[in-house]
Amino acid sequence: MNAVTALVSRADALISALRGRVPADRFVTDPDVVASYHHDQAEWAPFAPPLMVVRPKTADEAQAVVQQCALRRIPVVTRGAGTGLSGGANATEGSVVMSMEAMASIKRIDRLERIAVVEPGVVNDHLRAACAEVGLWYPPDPASAPWSTIGGNVATNAGGLCCVKYGVTKDYVLGVQIVTGTGELVRLGRETAKGVAGYDLAGLMVGSEGTLGIITEITVKLRPMQPPQRTVAGYFDSLVDAGRAVAAVAEAGLTPSALELIDRPCLEAVDAWKNMGISTEANVVLLGRTDTPGEVGDREAERMQRCFEDAGATWAATSTDEAEAEALFDARRLAYPAMERLGPVLTEDVCVPKRNVPEMLGRIEEIGRRHDIVIANIAHAGDGNLHPLLITQPGDNAARVRAQAAFDDIIDAALELGGTVTGEHGVGLLKMSGLAKELDPTVLAMHRAVKSALDPWGLLNPGKVF
Template structure:
């Protein structure tokens, strides 16, 4: 195999200690955690330490017309951080400082390499709360969260990452530095470029600083667990919860396959039922909210248990976070990320059951039922071409079902390379044309993350 070599001019113009060309290290930067996505061999990994060095890197790559793939923690599941042949991977892992916390304005300013869990811990010391709560909170980065507009388990009450981004500092493809947004409570001067950049998956610029809004720390959550004889019954309860008991801070679902996998991993003694709902409330009226939820779940045929113990609540939420790692132990896996209107959750669950039966594959279902965002996870044998092909067909069938139900192809993981071909199914031609034109304005030469999204 021929080893690609970066041009001497590219490296010569960069500060010492930024470029890595060791082949073993380069191989570790080829791809993120996605499956069924292409990746290539990068020329080099560039690891700048601040905005000025990012600008130097991009100016050099722009001049040489070398593609740039930005990488945060590499925890993505859609191929958005996969290298392409002849590109450089720009890693933000050295840019990992919490620069400022302003308790009075309830703001924090951070570099993109800060881990989300570390930010949450840092602001908690000031009695504040950063709500976005991805399942990978302990090892995903803020930059990656902003790039994909990541969600998580608290979205049903608090919203997604973009709802908390107040301002950004971004380096454009040619090395110019763009600052967007404000640190004021209100601000409507000009186009909302902050919102445009959130979720752009590294295709419009490289995020080098993020200002996020914070909330006062909530009360310790109370937790309800309800188990059901069928996933459809659990899904029907979710619809009732949304209508009659708003205010829940988490409404999560796990089916029997996922429950068994989590129990085998954690030995928590989880119930062997067809489905489980995990519901939390952290408001002053949490007792009344969960009382209403208990009635809804019981009416749908659920067995209900409640707890106000903070340690037990944290343990149950930790078990929910283990859903994907637990399913990974069953074999090769392909995780989907689709979102439907909350009133169509039952239909989506039934569709996944049919697809599992038709494919002959095991599909574990878990996710954020409270906002319609589920993660059907297909287990297959990667060494068997027929099994792998069946997994891909099942993945496509689930994604198509979400669209047919009025949903979207991705709720929080992003389009990346995994679902780039699906955009033409979801977006109309005018929408696609406008998005392509916008990308051309920010990156006329197309060097930023080629092959991602559009």
């Protein structure tokens, strides 16, 4: 029996064992369709053909699949929308890829308790829109919010534009339902505003990248609708000057509702794609927002603008045109897909203390020059989360090698400045060596002990993170 025949036989046996518990239309074995589930959007992260793809529609179906996979020691790789940038959802050889896209129900929005109960396949923007209809707000807003799903956001502890003031996904997850590595369906966490009964196992699932359990339901807390915002824009000649403005905003005691950085290569790429007409002669644009109501908010916007000017902005102003302000933030959200159209993009996700943002931006520029790699920059600058985009041309293998070396150097620089290898994209495959540098060996052993306890056969997303 050759390898292909053996895989087909194994897939058929699994489907047969699940007959009566999981409908046949949940399984995908057509090679062309399965190929679309091989990997996420992480450039150059390795992957291998899985055994099959399964798209459960209920938690019971997901549990049944894991139980049978556990019996046969078949790895299970969970996948959301595939928008990840670290290789965390990449298939491994002979695995079952469990796509949660069909579990996309918003089960309940409770206005009194200010919570929502959702399935993992719910798209972030869809949840935000449903909450807005009843006057509530789910703050985490990654740039991929129009496409990424809540399950994937939880798995990577996604952040976004407003996290500088309102926090990241972990700050909103109250409870989860999961399938464990041994096939048990359990609920973790709570729906109450308070709760300290036992360890925070629900919190443990946030950022676990599918290595500790398969999330089948999520309870998140909500906030009242965000107040109207004032937007402050500043143009800078250099990344370092823009970084100084970021540090100055923090030193002034301001907590902006957003503070985003985007450089001219990104703006030009967005314009070339969407014809938005927003490219400027500025090398770097810094976009700040405050949503503090009334005169206090007016004064905060004035102080933010002054921070920009004192740090060397060539131009700064508080916008009086809401449409213009939204266009600038739309450009920030579109920057990554716009750059991706130009060629392979290796995306960084380091985070450093705010005081070290200017130096880190300067080091990124120097690393780009040293390795002869074009590095464009976007950033959630207000909390020190930087996303250098390393650009290469298709088929240029020498540039690819240089880009990977630059990628490693950026990680090392972030760690030297007291930062972390990933702020919101996750470790996946691309940051495994960086994680080993960041964490003490004893701490790494603690992580592995947790993994072994919850997934004793090592079947959940194997070969990732550690």
